[in-house]
Amino acid sequence: MGLSDFITLESDKILSEFQAFATQQLPAAAGMDPGELRDHGRQVLAAIALDMRQPQTKLQQREKSLGHAPRTDGRDSSPAEIHGELRAAAGFNVNQTTAEYRALRASVIRLWMESGPTLGRDEVIELIRFNEAMDEALAASILHFAVEAARMRNLFLGVLSHELRTPLATIMASNQTLLIAAKIDKAMPEAAERALRGARRIQSLLDDLLDYVRSGLGEGMRVTAAAVDMGQVCARVVAEVLANHPERSIEFDIVGDATCVCDAQRVGQAISNLLGNALRHGARDAPVVAQVNGSKSDEIAISVRNTGAPIPRATRESLFEPLVRGSDASPGAYNLGLGLYVVREIALAHGGSTGVESEVESGTVFTIRLPRDASTAAVSAFPGMRMN
Amino acid sequence: MVVDDDRDLVDALCELIELCSNWTTVGAYGLADALAQVEQTVPDAILLDMEMDGVDGFATANRLESAACPEHPALFALTGNERLRHAASLDVRFAASMLKPADLNKLLSLLENVPIAHG
Numbered sequence: 231m232g233l234s235d236f237i238t239l240e241s242d243k244i245l246s247e248f249q250a251f252a253t254q255q256l257p258a259a260a261g262m263d264p265g266e267l268r269d270h271g272r273q274v275l276a277a278i279a280l281d282m283r284q285p286q287t288k289l290q291q292r293e294k295s296l297g298h299a300p301r302t303d304g305r306d307s308s309p310a311e312i313h314g315e316l317r318a319a320a321g322f323n324v325n326q327t328t329a330e331y332r333a334l335r336a337s338v339i340r341l342w343m344e345s346g347p348t349l350g351r352d353e354v355i356e357l358i359r360f361n362e363a364m365d366e367a368l369a370a371s372i373l374h375f376a377v378e379a380a381r382m383r384n385l386f387l388g389v390l391s392h393e394l395r396t397p398l399a400t401i402m403a404s405n406q407t408l409l410i411a412a413k414i415d416k417a418m419p420e421a422a423e424r425a426l427r428g429a430r431r432i433q434s435l436l437d438d439l440l441d442y443v444r445s446g447l448g449e450g451m452r453v454t455a456a457a458v459d460m461g462q463v464c465a466r467v468v469a470e471v472l473a474n475h476p477e478r479s480i481e482f483d484i485v486g487d488a489t490c491v492c493d494a495q496r497v498g499q500a501i502s503n504l505l506g507n508a509l510r511h512g513a514r515d516a517p518v519v520a521q522v523n524g525s526k527s528d529e530i531a532i533s534v535r536n537t538g539a540p541i542p543r544a545t546r547e548s549l550f551e552p553l554v555r556g557s558d559a560s561p562g563a564y565n566l567g568l569g570l571y572v573v574r575e576i577a578l579a580h581g582g583s584t585g586v587e588s589e590v591e592s593g594t595v596f597t598i599r600l601p602r603d604a605s606t607a608a609v610s611a612f613p614g615m616r617m618n
Numbered sequence: 619m620v621v622d623d624d625r626d627l628v629d630a631l632c633e634l635i636e637l638c639s640n641w642t643t644v645g646a647y648g649l650a651d652a653l654a655q656v657e658q659t660v661p662d663a664i665l666l667d668m669e670m671d672g673v674d675g676f677a678t679a680n681r682l683e684s685a686a687c688p689e690h691p692a693l694f695a696l697t698g699n700e701r702l703r704h705a706a707s708l709d710v711r712f713a714a715s716m717l718k719p720a721d722l723n724k725l726l727s728l729l730e731n732v733p734i735a736h737g
Contacts, residue, residue, distance in 0.1 A: 392669055392698035396624045399698075399719035403630035406722055410637050421633060424626045 233356040234282040236342050245271050247337040252330055273309035278363040294362055310367035314374035327375050331368045389566045397428035427474055438568040451579040453493040455605040460522045460530055461488035467501045478509055479517040486525035491603040492580055500576040503569040504534040504596050512536025528602050537593040546586055550574040580604040619644050621652040622667035649678050656685040663732045668697040692732045
């Protein structure tokens, strides 16, 4: 049987093999819907089989090798182009994106050879056509991947700059106020406090940014676990955050046994991010409620609750991801979300998890669940490279 | 009126403007707060953050203008986004626009040229 007919007839078998291979090869594919992975494979394969059946002159072959081939499917975007864009938006890196094509090519050729084709001149030509079509799809996919990745990076930098500029503006305005006040011998302690809060906000953004970039480089987050009283850790963080926001109130309580084994500094950072988040987005006239719950024997849960408008269900899924994916709204339309991303990474690095619930009556609750003893937790398996 | 969802920035700008000029300022911590205040008293000038909690700055400006109607406060845009700062549409829609952090002298000279309706 010819190769293009084989691809069409045996596509289910090829796709099963591709799916198994891709899931094994791609760490990020493990977190991807298998149906989605298979679906993309099917579309790319169908476009390739179609391309192989088109008659091709020597000139057309040469043009294709130079990347000037005309579209044969009449669509605006080929499956390979869409594939590249989707992979960039999903936070894949370039290796992972090309690996799918390697998997597809390997699956097709292995299964075809196993079917025992007579390898005459026509079959060799078909094999060449197949490889040309694969190369073209791969090139199209990578090009669109690069464009999309650059767009995401620009968006990221735009939002980062916006988030740094607001506290910077506060610091500058407050310091100008202090300078003028000093000349007229007027004390304005509130302006000094505001400037300090602004500087701390920039510091915490940069800390989160550093963790995010490290995670993107695949270094992982190192956790140094030791026996601690989570009640004390949380009480210390609450006191620190309150010192920065003297006008707000945070209620704090401990349920059950709060002793555990974890990285107190990291978990403290996560709690601090959650409290900062709750103070920024929650209703200002109601207290933020923090709780350490050690009533289960094998886990310790830390939750932070604020009242205020609930978070829409659709947005909740992407809260822990930096930037909302695939949106082309203006940078001001969303937060960078590095704070929550870091919270999740800290939980994962401990072998734990994060969750969020948001209802009108009960408010918004973020919860970090950690194993009671995280001393065996490995370095976090970072889900993918987000900076591309 | 200074409108931003960052309270510290609102307070800092209000304090600074009052210290450096004869303007009386009010702060609004977000769109809802700004609308409520404009319905009570229309300010002569509004310094508006273009990026408040997911609300588009142009839409915010429209809502503030309809709330202020029939009066027309001078609208100044304040943005943390460099690309938006260079967008032509911003200068058409607003009396002037500034990138955060706003230059104090520029801000004061803009305010000096605002016609005062309420005295």
